[in-house]
Amino acid sequence: MTTQRKALSGSARRNEASHRAILAAAFELVQEVGYAKLSIEGIAARAGVGKQTIYRWWPSKGAVLFDAFLMLSEQPDGEGAGLPDTGDLEADLKAVLRATIEELNDPRYDEAMRALNTEITHDPALAALYAERLDGPMRELKRQRLRSAQRAGQLAEDLDLDVAVDLLWGPLLNRWLQRSGELTPGYADSIVETALHGLRPRS
Amino acid sequence: MTTQRKALSGSARRNEASHRAILAAAFELVQEVGYAKLSIEGIAARAGVGKQTIYRWWPSKGAVLFDAFLMLSEQPDGEGAGLPDTGDLEADLKAVLRATIEELNDPRYDEAMRALNTEITHDPALAALYAERLDGPMRELKRQRLRSAQRAGQLAEDLDLDVAVDLLWGPLLNRWLQRSGELTPGYADSIVETALHGLRPRS
Known part of the structure; x- marks a missing residue:
């Protein structure tokens, strides 16, 4: 029993290692060759x-x-553990949007992320996945992070959280995809401040 | 002189007609074949x-x-003449964003607009053009429309108008490109209301 289990686990380990090597290779190559x-x-x-x-x-x-991309999103140091919640919504959102911008500006993933978005744009089935x-x-x-702020009275009670997410992240993603301007930490801060306070004059 | 001018103008008319026929054909075909x-x-x-x-x-x-796309944007019934300015900023913005959504949902241009965006995503030179x-x-x-509202005291004095444009149109374009939800007139209205008033509770 013990030997057999060891053998299985050795094979599983090798599979796991091959799996990761293939995904890492795909990321590297798409960046190099498009x-x-x-x-x-x-x-x-x-x-x-x-x-x-690979075909298996x-x-x-x-x-x-x-x-x-799934592997990347599941890494222990990724954002899978939840967004920061220090109680200061504005500071937390700025930190998260700055991190998003860092990812979008990361040359290691640029071509891969653009390729994924291109495929999504033309393929409704992949978009659904x-x-x-x-x-x-x-x-x-x-x-979740916005809901916590809403419960604390920091966001409007009747706010549609999906609209709020789109309002915060949509401008970043669109600027990145359309290359319509630089993605800087200052831009992230402006989006957060303007979205929170609105375009109207502060009363 | 008169005869020569007539001849020139006939040739220019034929050129113009061919030019338009080619652009219209490109639009039709890209939608049909991708x-x-x-x-x-x-x-x-x-x-x-x-x-x-064509190669000429x-x-x-x-x-x-x-x-x-340039021809489309220069049509007399297009938006080239300026955005509506009735003095009611919220109503005007809702009308414009609803029109944007109608364009994005128009099956005649869907594939062509996605193709253009794909090219832009992968080609910084085309993005610049x-x-x-x-x-x-x-x-x-x-x-211009936002500036007029700002002068009328309907928008914050220190508002960055480029950030405001991104906040209003970015979510629509991103939802369309990423196919992350339906683009409905109600969605346009929510974006305008939420952007104008902000995510914070109304005081």
Whole structure:
């Protein structure tokens, strides 16, 4: 029994290691060659595995890339543990939006994130998968932080939290996708301040 | 002189007609076959002109599509004449954002607009051209309307008008590109109301 369990666990460990190597290779390669030239062959060579190992787990390069993002979002140092909640909503939101901007500006993921967004724009099925597996859980964490502020009386009682999430993150993502301006920490702060206080004169 | 002028003007008219037929054909075709399968040959056949006529004016299918959007934005019934200014900022913004949503939901332009955005996401040079020729002029019209409201004391004196434009239009464009929810007139209204009043409780 013990030997058999050890053997299984050794095989599972090897699978796990190959799995991670493939996803890491996909991230590296898409950044180097662009999504159009990304291939299963290239990923296999970079990861040091056979092509068949990849096809055993994924049907396409898009599926590999999607799982690479899932792995990233599940890392222990990721945002999966919830957004900061110090009680100071404005400071917490600025910290989170600055972190979002850092991610969007990270050259290691730029091409991969643009490729994913391009695929989503043209493929409603992938968009639905993205909404369910990646954007949905992140959006729930954002709503949780806003709900906590709403309970503390720091946000309007009748505020639609989905509209609030769109108002805070939509401008950042759109500026990044359309390349319509620099994404700086100061821009993150302006969005948070303006969204919280509104465009109207302060009374 | 008169005869010569007449002849020139006839030729200019024919050029103008071919020009418009080509741009209209590009719009129709991209919607039918998708951007990846759009070709100069296909556009020429649909427009009833020779391939060389197209290559005389444009270097690539991307350039044709870009000019097709320019033509659209310059139509007399387009938004080129300025945003509505009835003095009621909230009503005017709701009308404009609802119109934006109608455009984004228009099946005649959906694929073409997604293709243009995809090209922009991956091509900083095209993004710069887009910012200069298409987004820039539209953005100036938006700023003008907001500036008029700011002068009337309806918007905060220290409001950054570019941040305000991003806060109003960013969520719509991002929801459309990421397909993260329905674009309804009610959504446009919520964005305008929430942006104007802010997320904080109304005092």
